[in-house]
Amino acid sequence: MDVEVFKSLQALSPVERQQQKSHLVSDDIPPAAIDSQASHTNQIPVLNDFFFKNCSVNIRKHNRFAPYPLHTHQFFEINYMLRGHAVEKVDGHLVTLSEGDVLLLDIGSQHAIDALGEDDLMINVLFRDRNISIDLINQVQATKSVLYDFLLNRINNKQSSKSYLLFKNHGLATRDIRITLDSLIDEYYQQNEFADTIIKSELTVLIARLVRNYEMPTPVTSPGQKLTIQILDDIRKHYQKLSLDDLAAKYAYNKNYLSNLFRKEVGKTFSDALTEERLLRARELIQSTTKPIGDVCHEVGISNKSFFYHKYADKFGHTPKEDRQIASGKSIIDPL
Incomplete structure (x- = not known):
């Protein structure tokens, strides 16, 4: 990742300074970004497509020092742990992210995030391509091997389907994923010529690499x-x-x-x-x-x-x- 981009992400934002003092959420999300009708139906905040008015991909640093309450969204989200660690509750499951881990959240998934410390940096990549979902990633990967297909079917028969996937950092084995994410973030914040075109391409490469590296959990078996x-x-x-x-x-x-x-x-x-x-x-x-x-x-x-x-x-x-x-x-x- 570009050094200057990393420094800018590491620096405290105005919202983070407020949260550092109060340890309460000082949300920078405007009311227009919340779907009031869907929020009433779901009884939790539902974020809409507000973030994509002028872009197809929106990248945001998660504000530190305060726990973020339970919410859901009408778009696909990637949480990338650039540095440090984080604990989330996703659809009732505790998920711990360490440096280099990637969490994919499907449209409609519900999650809350514990307060991040000063040395923690989480980057959220939001995109609205509704043709890309956790289920589709599973289907694409299932075409690669009859073993994967068997495990996928067995898990779906035995357990409720998850609306998230966690990609753990396995060093060299997942290095390409981190390189692609870092490049995606650099392009977004540097905004050089043809940035939007490159960002779309990098997102495509990222999804392909995540699909290629996804490991199905093996269920308990006889x-x-x-x-x-x-x-x-x-x-x-x-x-x-x-x-x-x-x-x-x-x-x-x-x-x-x-x-x-x-x-x-x-x-x-x-x-x-x-x-x-x-x-x-x-x-x-x-x-x-x-x-x-x-x-x-x-x-x-x-x-x-x-x-x-x-x-x-x-x-x-x-x-x-x-x-x-x-x-x-x-x-x-x-x-x-």
Whole structure:
């Protein structure tokens, strides 16, 4: 992050000076930013689209020294812990943010924030693209792996769906996310030429990187479910050449037992799940490379081209060639 931008964020604002003395919220949000009718219905303040009158993305430093009361909003919000830590209550759940963590809040989520100290800096990124939601992020990620799909479905069947996602700072593994956020913040505050265009592009890259780095929490499972998840992970890692015989030898179980267990837990046969994983990997190659489709077919472990074409069209609604043509005409934000 640019040094001057960081210094300006670190400096106390007039509102923060008031809050530092009183430890009470001295809100700088104008009445026009609150939807009175929705607030009455929800019985808590509901923030509207006021912040986007002259921009598509609004970035605000969270004011320190006073707890921020429970509220909700009609836009998508990202809380980025630039420095220090924070504690939030989101839809009844306590969420602790440490330096580098990113919290995504869906439209309609309710959250309150404990008072931040002088050494804490939280940056709020607000944007109103209602086509981007937590549910959509889950759906996009589910297309990347049958393992993710299985875990997502199991969690949704067992637990109420969350309206937030927490991305923990894992150092080098999530470095790209922090670099993109820092660049987004720099562009917003420096307001150089073409800033709005760059901000929109950076936001697109940020969402793509968050989707790529999101890790599904593994639910508490029975021994059979744990074994199934291990098999699904094997499919994800070794889809090109994996077979039930390999798995039977690896886990010292009868092949028929594994086959029946897998079908019971996943709702599809091992063969179908393996083919689905191969098709997902093939689609990535078809949409992102110019490799001949026959080479892609063999690379993902399918030797029968007719079978590949038939299954591909059934799953994605287009032939591989059509899919490549469609993908070549899309921008990165289209699938998001």
